[in-house]
Amino acid sequence: MNWPLAIVGSYLLFMVAGIALAAVGRLRPDKLAPFGELVESIMQHRITRIGTFMAWWWLGWHFMVGATIR
Amino acid sequence: MKLQALRGFNPWVLIFVGMSLFHLWRGSLEDILIFGIAAIVILTQVFGLTTVGFKQQPKFGVIPIWSVVIISGLVMFFAERHGAWNWFVMLMFIPIGIALIFYRDAPTQEVPKFQVLRSRWVWAIWALGFGLTEMVAYLGSKIYDDLETFPTISSLMDPVIDTPIGRAAFVIFWLASGAYLFGLRRR
Numbered sequence: 489m490n491w492p493l494a495i496v497g498s499y500l501l502f503m504v505a506g507i508a509l510a511a512v513g514r515l516r517p518d519k520l521a522p523f524g525e526l527v528e529s530i531m532q533h534r535i536t537r538i539g540t541f542m543a544w545w546w547l548g549w550h551f552m553v554g555a556t557i558r
Numbered sequence: 559m560k561l562q563a564l565r566g567f568n569p570w571v572l573i574f575v576g577m578s579l580f581h582l583w584r585g586s587l588e589d590i591l592i593f594g595i596a597a598i599v600i601l602t603q604v605f606g607l608t609t610v611g612f613k614q615q616p617k618f619g620v621i622p623i624w625s626v627v628i629i630s631g632l633v634m635f636f637a638e639r640h641g642a643w644n645w646f647v648m649l650m651f652i653p654i655g656i657a658l659i660f661y662r663d664a665p666t667q668e669v670p671k672f673q674v675l676r677s678r679w680v681w682a683i684w685a686l687g688f689g690l691t692e693m694v695a696y697l698g699s700k701i702y703d704d705l706e707t708f709p710t711i712s713s714l715m716d717p718v719i720d721t722p723i724g725r726a727a728f729v730i731f732w733l734a735s736g737a738y739l740f741g742l743r744r745r
Contacts, residue, residue: 491698491708492706492708492709493699495691495694495695495708495709496709496714498658498691499688499711502684502687502691505684506602506684507613507686508570509680509681511674513675513677517673518597518673519673519676520673520676520677520680521671521673521674521676521677522677523677523681525617525673525674525677526674526677526681527734527738527739529668529670529674529678530678531583531669531739532662532664532667533567533568533623533664533667534608534659534660534661534662534663535570535603535604536570536601537601538570538596538599538600538603538659538660539568539570539573539574539596539600539662539730540570540739540740541655541658541659541739541740542574542592542593542596542599543573544650544732544735544736544739544740545592545648545652546589546592546593547653547732548648548651548732548736549588549592549648549710551715551716551719551728551732552634552639552640552644552647552648552714552719552729553640553645553648554586554588554589554640554642555640
């Protein structure tokens with residue numbers, strides 16, 4: 489099995505799928521709520537706000553401050 | 559207490575407790591601290607400490623928000639990566655984050671529409687799939703000690719962020735997503 493191709497291909501596939509899902513939400517809101525509406529809905533809960541903030545903050549920390557452990 | 563814990567159940571609890579244990583196994587002290595503290599804060603919410611914090615969502619003007627975004631972006635772009643200035647900017651975001659998110663939930667909440675529920679599931683499956691791919695890459699790179707055959711997102715992104723264009727793209731994406739999620743979106 490060509491692991492690098494499979495793994496990098498999967499990352500790219502998920503990125504394209506994410507863009508496609510966001511587009512479906514915008515074009516067909518009757519089928520899938522737009523991303524903004526989803527964010528609006530989940531951010532009503534403080535646990536989700538904390539979780540989302542910490543995930544976002546960690547992403548910045550991980551790439552700009554912390555060193556990647558090999 | 560038990561009923562309250564069940565009512566407060568949220569997938570973020572599993573994610574953060576799981577990630578804390580994962581980083582404990584991985585041996586990354588700073589990640590253990592970050593995810594461990596986040597898990598503890600989230601667990602305080604599950605066990606009912608939900609009245610602490612602002613009564614309402616604090617309102618911030620567009621100018622202060624964009625000032626913070628632009629100044630942080632410039633510092634993150636021009637300062638040395640992994641250096642003290644980036645460290646300072648990241649720590650500065652903690653009190654800002656507390657101010658933006660630590661307000662009480664509304665006593666009554668809107669029941670999500672079918673499309674929103676479907677969207678939650680679809681995006682949750684997407685995130686799970688992305689996470690599983692990264693996990694396969696990470697475990698493969700550990701087992702075979704080979705990051706080229708099993709590239710993790712970090713190993714792919716690191717050289718990109720070391721270039722000025724890559725770093726600019728990351729900083730813009732990261733700050734814009736933060737402003738969207740916590741600053742501008744729900745004003």
